[in-house]
Amino acid sequence: MGLEMELLLLAWSYFRHRKFQLCADLCMQMLEKSPYDQIEWILKARALNEVVYIDEIDIDQEGIAGMILNKNAQVPRPGTSLKLPGSNQTGGPSPAVRPITQAGIPITGFLRPSVQSGRPSTMEQAIRTPRTAYTAYPITSSSGRFFKLVMALFEYIFHHENDVKTAVDLAALSTEHSQYKDWWWKVQIGECYYRLGMYLEAEKQFKSALKQQEMVDTFLYLAKVYISLDQPVTALNLFKQGLDKFPGEVTLLCGIARIYEEMNNISSATEYHKEVLKQDNTQVEVTACTGSNHFYSDQPEAALWFYRRFLQKGVYNCQLFNNLGLCCFYAQQYDMTLTSFEHALSLAENEEEVAEVWHNLEHVAVGIGDMNLAHQCFRLGLVNSNNRAETYNNLAVLEMRKGHVKHMGDLQRSYIAAQKSEAAFPDHLGT
Structure with a gap:
């Protein structure tokens, strides 16, 4: 018993020090001797999820469903769509001075996961492009050990195995078992629907979850749905509603600034960048974007000051x-x-x-x-x-x-x- 406890503590230490593969291997050794130990089983599932960790909120790789929606959508009005950004609204240089993408969106000062991977331009590329690993949602506290096991199982199926169909079936059964009162399972169903391109169904699940429990992540997921539906104005309103519930929340402020950047409204994006720096002056993305904005606004001295801060952080x-x-x-x-x-x-x-x-x-x-x-x-x-x-x-x-x-x-x-x-x-x- 003492040796098993020492191995368990060692595995937990590996997990805390982000040595996830070592943690999973050690848990596997313990499970070979005791296959029904729930602690080792949950720890192994969490470790395997963390091995493939990527923040899913920041990933926005367009698949077949998004391409079909964009193909059938009508031409929106300028300033109300991310596919047709408005004119530059700053008093500084024109978009011809600041580099822009082929879609007319200005280049930001930070390379995000959604723009780093690039979007597939054809249906064949959307089919062949493999899905990257997605983030593991943190395991929440629950009144029963059974629900913890089911949550760990869902996360493993959804994030590590990428079996969305099985994951949504498990989430639906769990939601029914909880009499539709558990907001966490509704968020997971919404994630599954979003992965499958069923944006309207995902919207219903996220809205229902917000009625039961207002969480920052739920606001971010629902805003991601609206962005996929090319409704940036609705996403902006949602972010502002979230700020009423969570004043000064950095992730919500960053979400607003990103949308304004993609809509080519640099002046409004800069205002929210300043607000983020008031709340957290170590925020990497906003620091880089602010430096870039100063550079393209003919203020290289100010941009130099922001970029030097990265040297102080060890970049x-x-x-x-x-x-x-x-x-x-x-x-x-x-x-x-x-x-x-x-x-x-x-x-x-x-x-x-x-x-x-x-x-x-x-x-x-x-x-x-x-x-x-x-x-x-x-x-x-x-x-x-x-x-x-x-x-x-x-x-x-x-x-x-x-x-x-x-x-x-x-x-x-x-x-x-x-x-x-x-x-x-x-x-x-x-x-």
Whole structure:
């Protein structure tokens, strides 16, 4: 008995220190001797869920259902849809200065999971694109051990095994057993419906759960449904209702700011970013977005101050030093410009990141009037990534200034080919 307790404490220690695979393996060893021990069974299920942990609220990968809805939807009014964002409402530079996506949405200063993975452009890609692992919902306290076991089983089926059909059946039976009074199970059914693309059914479940128990996560899930239905105004109203119940909640404020960013209302997004920083000045996403907004509002000194805060937090990567180099250059702190770009090149993890750094060095060389250095930067950028449309275009402009018309024509053809194969990259990386 003593040895089993020591092994259980060791497994729990592995779990607390986020060594989830070691925890699961140790629990499996204990279960081989005692297959019906519920504590080890629950701990193993939680550990396996945590191995594949990704925050599901931030994941918004469009599947077949979303593509069908978008295909059949009518053209919305500007400012009421994320598919047709409104015009820039700031007093600063126009969207032509700030890089934007093909959908017209401005590039933010933070690379979120939803934009990192990208959306499938065809039905075949939506079918072939594998679903990533989803977040494990924290196990809540319950009056009976039976419900804890069922909750752990549901989470394992839904998050680890990705068997949505079995998970929704189990959740429906559990909801019926609780006489439809358990808000947690309604949220889980809503998650299953959302995963299956049944947004209206998911909306009903989340609304019913909110009537029983108002939780921040439920507001976030319901807002995600409205965003999938391309109803950003409804999502904004929901977030504001949530703020009435949970004043100063950072996740709700961030949700409002994200929607305003995607609607190209940068001024309103900036106001909510400021409110987030008042509540939590260590929030990474808002710090990066605020620095990006200052940079594109012709305030590189202020942007530099925000990006330096990441160095104080211990962030040390290519994207950060790339941004620092640009801010130093436009703030006329030339002594730190090349040093920052050297750090960025040394920290680049792949050829695309190297090409991004050389692309920004191109602008530095053009800014100081050194066209030979700019030409070399263009060439080095294409060596690392030969499908960058912007680099071909800029190199063609340099060849035109030199009078090399033949070279300019070849580069323009390469520019058109690159533009067809892949959209132009922004010159300002997100942190």
